[in-house]
Amino acid sequence: MGGPHGGPFLLFHVLCFLLTVLEVGSQNSKACALWCPPNSSCVNGTAxxxxxxxxxxSGEIFTDPLESCDDINECGPPSPVDCGGSASCQNTEGGYYCTCSPGYEPVSGPAVFQNESENTCRDVDECQHRPRVCKGRSICINTEGSYTCQCPPGLEFNPEDPRHCTDVNECTSGKKPCHNSTHCLNSVGGYECRCRPGWKPIAGSPNGPNNTVCEDKDECSSGEHRCHNSTICVNTVGSYTCHCRQGWxxxxxxxxxxxxxxxEEIFFPAWTAPPGIKSQRLSAFFERVQKMSRDFKPATAKKSMQDLVRSVDDLLKNSGDLESLGQSSKHVTATHLLSGLEKTLRTLAKAIPKGSFTYRSDDDTExxxxxxxxxxxxxxxxxxxxRILLDWAVAAAAGESGPSVVGILSSQNMKKLLANASLKLDLEKLKETYESPVRGAKVTLLSAVSSVFLSNPNTEKLDSNVSFAFTLHEQPELKPRQELICAFWKNxxxxxxxxxxxxxxxxxxxxGSITCQCSHLSSFAILMAHYDVEDPKLALITKxxxxxxLVCxxxxxxxxxxxxPIxxxxxxxxxxxxxxxxxxxxIFLxxxxNEGGEVGTRCRxxxxxxxxxxxxxxxWMSLEGVELYFLVVRVFQGQGLRKLWLCxxxxxxxxxxxxxxxxxxSKGYGREKFCWLNFEGGFLWSFVGPVTFIVLGNAxxxxITVWKLTQKFSEINPDIKKLKKVRVLTITAIAQLFVLGCTWVFGLLLFDPESWVLSYIFSILNCLQGFFLFVLYCLLNKKVREEYRKWACMVAGNRYSEFATTTSASGSSHNQTQALRPSESGM
Incomplete structure (x- = not known):
């Protein structure tokens, strides 16, 4: 086709084909048309x-070569084929047929038919023909042309497998099918309404259906309870409890x-006298307690508590030989009484009826x-x-289910046994406050001693604090280093x-009251404490x-x-x-x-x-004054007292x-902190009185001595220089102050312990009295100095003869003036 003659050759063939067609059409105008589409037939050469x-x-016959024949849907509009009931039309290529609808089948004849007259369709029972169409406990239910699967009552389809049924718990579904007095019991596919334990159906009501109504069963009155004979049955809603009898x-x-x-029945607690304490009054008290224990009955618990309070009052009020006990024995007795009262009252209080009561004795014990x-x-x-305020939950003992007890016993007479008791202070805190060590405190009881007892015996550490309000029967005037404190008696x-x-x-x-808080319970009181603050510098100076x-x-x-020579x-x-x-x-040093704080034999x-x-x-200081008087004032009238009189x-x-x-x-000797005379009852005057008399006499x-010396100095040497006279008189006067004990005047004037100036002066002068006596009697005495030189030379190995010759020559020139000088005479 790509040759030089390809194009003209193709055009020639096309023209030949067209001419042939035109020629054949014109010759066979009455022959069948060759262009009829599928699903059609030729009518003539043009249709x-x-x-x-x-x-x-265009219809059944058409002439247009471009048209086609399409299938007619006999089952659709506008004129569908009527196949009859329970059947359906099925369109086919160029036709149709009728069949029974799903769930139906023909009774007779073919399964495919053409019109209603041939229709013999009837419903098919799938539940009979297909027994396993529904699974599990589901039930097959036939319907017109079909079937459904349903769960029996009390069951429902499992969400994970809709064909299987599971149980419906009507009791927990929220539908509340039972009365609120009953208990819903679920079962597979159902439920029951049963009475709860301790309940019974009301008269005329069945036990099980959903209309069941129940009422409480009184087990106590019906005898159905199982309470021990030591208890009392108490009916409750749906049950019962067994309560201990009163006093049990x-x-x-x-x-x-x-x-x-x-x-078990409450018994009077065993309570005996403290060991080692010999007291007839105390023994009589505990004999009385033992008699109360033997005669005790829970029904008379309140009276027993009152009798016990009166017995304690009688013991403390008429203490008898308790007064002669030592301080330590008194405190042991007080500790024993307080702990025993707490234990006994706690036990007896559990036997009294619920409520509250207050008893006040004739001796003001409450x-x-x-x-x-x-x-x-x-x-x-x-x-x-x-008064006491506490959380009620604190009062109950661990594991206790019965009533709880809170009580308080306040006694004024208990002060007698607790007098002069020591007080343990927070010394570190007080040291920070006063910037000096605190040696202790002297306390005064200002309130009644109040003992608190609860059902809970473990009160050393409470879950919540307890508040107290104490009434002060005295209104003290607080002085420096004094304060009111909340204290408790500690065993x-x-x-x-x-x-x-x-x-x-x-x-x-x-x-007139003090409010306190405590994290534990015991016996409490309000104390006024006076602290003795130690001055470390003054203590060092004293020692x-x-x-x-002592050395001097x-x-x-x-x-x-x-x-x-002297x-x-x-x-x-x-x-x-x-x-x-x-x-x-x-002995003083x-x-x-008194380290122990207790006045014992050693301290006394x-x-x-x-x-x-x-x-x-x-x-002997007074005798020094007498000797000095004879030496200076009556120098020519005698030599003083004899040695026998002096001793x-x-x-x-x-x-x-x-x-x-x-x-x-005898009890005036010894104090809590120092082994010295007691201040009580003016006993200190047995020392201060004689000292004051002697000091005034020596003064x-x-x-007189200083006045006479002034006269003698003027008579011996009238021309002596005034300055030298003053110096000699001053030395003499100062020396005699220490000899005669006149420096103790500072101690007698020390009325206020806070006056630190007088305290320092008094301590320095009197602690160094021995040193001053050594200087005056030995170092300033010429004869003593000579003996010291002699002893020193003997120790050094020197001959004493040369020393004695020199001293004897110098000694011959002594005159009366030298004899009267304090430095040489020893005055």
């Missing part, structure tokens, strides 16, 4: 006819108000008790002496006790000064005994004065502090010895004073 079941757009408590291991509760069921919220128990575990403050603090005061004085006094004693009546007085001061200072002995030694020292006065007078004091009031002698 075609659609086959049955087909039709063209659950046995160990059981709880009250249970179906298996077993109870007992208040509240008994009620356990619960929440606060409870207040009050009386005239004290030390050995039967003894003391006041303590840990776990208690003061909240406020006003209108160092006394130690130095020992040297003085050896000097007066060994140096013969022997005489005055030396005798010096010697015994130094001996008394040495012994007294040594070693035993003045130390106080007696100090009283005697210092009184003897002052008596009788110096040692006999203080012995008489101490003997009378000890015989009149008069001192004034």
């Amino acid at each position: 075609c006819r659609c086959a049955p079941g087909f039709i063209s757009f 408590v659950p046995r160990p291991g059981f709880q009250d108000k249970q179906m298996i509760t077993v109870c 007992l208040s008790v509240v008994v009620q069921e356990q619960g929440k919220g606060n409870v207040t128990v009050g009386q005239s002496h004290a 030390d575990g050995n039967g003894n006790g003391s006041w303590a403050t840990s776990g208690c603090w003061k909240m406020g005061s006003g209108n 160092v000064g006394l130690a130095l004085s 006094l020992l040297l003085c004693i050896l000097t007066f005994l060994l140096v013969r 022997q005489g009546s005055r030396t005798t007085v010096h010697l015994h004065l130094c001996i008394c001061l040495f012994v007294g200072s040594a 070693a035993g003045i502090e 002995l130390v106080a007696v010895l100090l009283h005697y030694c210092f009184l003897a020292a002052f008596c 009788l006065i110096g040692y006999g007078v203080p012995l008489i004073i101490v003997g009378i004091s000890a015989g009149a009031y 008069i002698i001192f004034v």
Whole structure:
């Protein structure tokens, strides 16, 4: 076709084909048309006819070569074939047929038919012909032309498999099919309405259907209960409980108000006298308690509590030989009484009916008790002496199911046994407050002693704090280093006790009362405490000064005994004065502090010895004044008292004073913190009185001595320089102040312990009295100095002959003026 003649050749063939067609058409105008489409037949050379079941757009016969014959849908509009009921028309290519609808089948004849007249369709029962069409417990239900699967009553289709049925729990479905007095019991495919345990159907009502109605069954009245004979049956809604009888408590291991509760009768607690305390009054009290125990009946528990309070009042009011007990024994007795009262009253209170009562004895002792069921919220128990506020849940003991008890016993008479009891303070806190160590406190009871008891015996650490309000029967005037504190009586575990403050603090005061809070319970009271604050500097000065004085006094004693040139009546007085001061200072330094806080035999002995030694020292100081008077004022009228009289006065007078004091009031010796004279009853005047008399007498002698010395200095040398005279007189006067004990005037003027200036002056001067005596009697005495030189040379190995020759030559020039100089005469 790509040759030079390809194009003309193709055009020639096309023209030949067209001419042939035109020629054939013109020759066969009456022949069949060759272009009839499928599903049609030729009518003539220009028309075609659609086959049955087909039709063209122009109708059955068409002439347009471009038309086609399409299938006629006999089953569709506008004139669908009527196949009859329960049948459906099915269109086919060029035709149709009728068949029975699903769920139907022909009774007779073919399954395919052409019109309604041939229709014999009838419903098919799938549930009979197909028994497993529905699975599980579902039920097949035939319908017109079909079927359905349904669950029986009480069942529902499983969401995971709609053909399987599962049980419906009508009791939990929220439909509440049963009455609220019944209990719904679910079953497979259903439920029942049954009465709960402890209930029964009302009269005429069945037990099971959904119309069942129940009522409570009274097991107690019907006798169906199983309560122990030690309990009482109490009916409850749907059940019952077994309560202990009045005056009975659950046995160990059981709880009250249970179906298996077993109870036992309340007994008076065993309470005997404290061991080691010998007292007829105390023994009589516990015999009375034992009689109350034997006669006790739970029905008379309230009367027993009142009798017990009166018995304690009688014991404390008419204490008898209890007064003669030592302080430690009194505190042991008080601890035993307080703990025993708490235990006994707690037990007896459980036997009284619910409610509250208050008893006040003739001696103003009050007992208040509240008994009620356990619960929440606060409870207040009050009386005239004290009130307590606590959470009711604190009162119940762990595992206790019965009524709870809260009680408070307030006694004024208990103060007698707790007098002079020690107080354990928070010393670190007080040290921070006063910036000095606190040695202790002297306390005064300002309120009644109030003991609190609960059903709960474990009250050492409470879940919530307890508030107290104490009434003050005295309105104290607080001085420096004094304050009101909330204290409790603490058992030390050995039967003894003391006041303590840990776990208690003061909240406020006003209108004659003090409010406190505590995290535990015990016996409480309001105390006024006075602290003794120790000055560390003053204590150091005292110890160092006394130690130095002891060394100097020992040297003085050896000097007066060994140096013969100074022997005489005055030396005798010096010697015994130094001996008394040495012994007294040594005892003071070693035993003045009472470490235990209890006044025992050792402390009393130390106080007696100090009283005697210092009184003897002052008596010898008075003899110093007498000797000085004879030496200066009556120099030409005698040599003073004889040695026998000196010893009788110096040692006999203080012995008489101490003997009378000890015989009149032996308890005046010893204090809680120091082994010295007690301040009570003016007993201190047995020392202060004689000292004041001696100091005043020596002060008069001192004034006379200085006046006479002034005259003698003027008579001996009228031309002596005024400045030198003043210097000599000043040295002499100062020396005699220490010899005559006039420095104790500062102690007599020390009325206020807060006056630190006088305290320091008094301590320094008197602690160094031995040092001053050594300087005056030994170092300023020329004869003593010569003996010291002699002893020093003997120790060094030098010959004494040369030394003695020199000293004898110098000694011949002594005159009366030198003899009167304090530095040489020893005055």
